[in-house]
Amino acid sequence: MPSLLGNIFKGWADYSKGVEEGGHHDYEHMFAMVIDLDRCTGCNACSTACYAENNLATVGEDKFGARQAMHWMRIERYFDEPDMDPDKDKVEPANETDTQSRGASFLPMMCQHCNAAPCEPVCPVGATYHTVDGLNAQVYNRCIGSRYCANNCPFRVRYFNFYENAESWPAPMDQQLNPDISVRTKGVMEKCSMCIQRTRAGRDAAKREGRDLKDGDIQTACQQTCPTSAILFGDLLDENSVVSKVWKRQQVKLGTYKQDKENSELRGYRIFEELNVDTKVLYLERVREV
């Protein structure tokens, strides 16, 4: 049993290390993603798979319009391409009579599992915290619904249960609910957990078999269903994982708000990097033939 004093010193050491190393934590794993926007077709398969896997409530038109939908993973769709348009700083496009000359830009957006998550320190009850898997987790039965976390999230990927959403699952639809995770109740914040039930199951299976977790042991629901394989998931602490290799190849490092790339034309980038929240989702830019 560690002493109280020991705990304090350990906590202080962890804290100062975190400050010195830009949000470093002593992780066992650091689960992260890569999303290739050039492969993403915007088809919604990932998002619907997420509804099925994670017991997400459907809310109907009115509540959706009030921004009360529960889509942990949403596909944003843009028609402008600031990197390619000469008039990118203008708010409205120059010529209204044109038709679209390129397709759209789709962006799967879910919790970025920031290493320096702005949602965490503002929670008055510590309901959101970082796990040893490097995930930003939400403890539902600790949440009191202050919504400070959602207010502080630059990605707007935290979803609050404004209502008891039980009518989402009229019998027998409730029989489909995934028993591995809870159904959230009114007054509770929820968000993408990178399929924590799957990561737990994968870790436990590896432990049972007395081995280390291998890359590919765990697939998130969105990754598994993605028809074009645009989504990769894995452990950044495992140097041989596919995600580690892609992060390295794209010269994107954790713990910084400004990447110093040798090759500035590499496609990898993190959204809102300048906010220094240290997200763990690497996007690869869409490629467009001019």
Added chain:
Amino acid sequence: MATKIDRRNFLKVLGLGGAGAALAGCDMPSYATLEEGEEQVFSYLAPEEYMVPGIGVWYASTCLQCAAGCGVHGRVREGHALKLEGNPDTAVNKGKLCQMGQAALQTHYNPDRITSPRIGDKNVTWPEALAYIKEKGRGAPAWLTGSIGGHQAVLLDTHLRASGGGTHYAVETINAQAWQAACADTLGDAQPNLHVDKASSILSFGADFLGTWISPVKFMADYGAFRGDQRGVLTVVEPAMTLSGANADHWVAARPGSEAAVALGVANVLASEYGVSISTLPNGAADAIAAMSAGRVAELSGVDAKTLSKIAGTLMSNHPSLVVGDGSYETAAAAMMLNLMLGNVGATITPGAELIPADLGVRSGSTKALADFATDAGAGRIGTVFITGTNPAFTAPGGLKIKDALNNVGLKVALSMFEDETTALCDVVLPLASSLEDWGTHVPATGADRGEIHVQQPLMEKLYPDVLGLGDILLGLSQDAGADGLADFEDYYGYLRTAVSAMIGTELEPAWQAVLQAGKVQAPAQDRAFTANGALSFNVAETKAPAPGQLHLITTARQGLFDGRHANLPWLQEAPDQISKAVWDSWAEIHPATAAGLGLKDGDYITIGSDSGLITTRVFTYKGVHPDAIAVPMGRGHTDYGRFATGIGVNPLSLLDGTQDGRTGEFTNTATVRVQATGDNRHLVRLMDTDRQYGRKLAATITADQHRRNQANKQGSA
């Protein structure tokens, strides 16, 4: 712990020896609750044989949400299907699944399922319903279905033969009949294999291969490779943006109905500017291409000479290419001319295979079949009809007057999971089992390894005791009609097992279990060969700008609600439309300049009227639609389809007049409509109310040139 039999070993025993348990894999519970391990204490007094508390078991089966026939793995825990994934061992979908496949769970667990047979408004027992059908049936019964293949189709044919030789009408609103006819005419093979992954460039004329065309998950999986290290270029020409168009490098708006003119115009440029030979093309093609000068293309489609040159240049510099087209026969045939000119046949288009037991093959649904049915029914030639897997009262063009035709049929029997617009007109409704409760074999629309048929097995017990599988009903009807050789089969499972055993040459249990575990079975098959092509005729439509006050309506299809069959699934109603991002309602897509000319803005209610019907919906302006067009996606507008679909949105199919394509007999999906503002406005609920990133780096882009430089440095690939 005293005993060493843990749950995992118990499951292994079951997986190999337990009757009916075909374990594709299992997952373990993940709760660290007991001091010694990871598992949970569970009190479970009388477990089913294959049911182990807390342990999910994966069964292989087949997705029936559209006609593509993807293989799935279903996760079953405590006797309930909880999640579907793609079956990684199938060549069709390679472990992947689309949103419609994911939502099959909501079809199965839907609260609006029919649980009892009924005659009129009165619930009855099965024997009462069957006796009624026998008593009231007149003449040889006909079948009205969706696309159907495998052993269900064999039994359906058997029933038709045994009961007097009635007609089978296979109806699909979203189909590829025009493309298949063009392939048959030019290659002698209606269903060639298309290799999206092997193409360096793809040109599509309205064939939404990423969204709804033939086998979208198959094409999307190949598209992932297409967008790989050697990145291909996608060009899409269409009147309103589809999911494929939304992923295009170059998107070109063409006036509705003018896609064939653009395709022939591209061929003209290839011949005149790049010297590509057109002498080997079928008779009739060369003349049509020569007649399609750039000026003529611009007149018909609004696509200028510069754009044609750009399309042609992209094709020339990115070999091999793949050109696809659908919507009208001329469009598909013109696309195929481009394939022949560019040498794509044999490279990205290869011969398909056909099953040697030909009666297993798919009866591909068409809208011509619906026209034929309406004609036959209207003329009083159909005494009895069985309807399943299609909802003609919803999907028929308004001008077809399908309800009158149906009412002219003596006895209408619906086999359905849900009450819909068609069951409302039927005399007898029989409750159908869901795809997760039924047995079957299904021939994938395309992309399966040669001769591979996907096997469907129940993932769980029936939710309702009185529902029956389609195969069981077909078997019972066939037996009742005195069909030969079926008397010994107690149920469809017995029939199917015997049939599959004959196919694999053994009746042994392990072989059968292996088939179920794989979710597929190998049928004898042979490759087709392409044959020389004959003459073609191109009747290029005389498309022009609409008269003042009018617009060209296009009814568009989306992966999601599809032809309306998935409108009762809340996951899909709430999944923002891929293009407009709207939820839970319909909308009409209009170009901003056109809208401004009509004095319309986003959210304005308008009436859209044709000679066949009138709908009222809201305006959504964006630049992905031709200025002469108004596009309304189909899928919503149900008047009788359960709590999640009824009364939501509008059905644009009601505006179509039922004009048929000259060569294929398919209904056209366009009409000339009058548009008028009602004066009301209400905000259209969408995922996001902006289309722009305001200079932020959200969905970022680099040019292909930059990408190629990276590839050359071998650093940029993912």
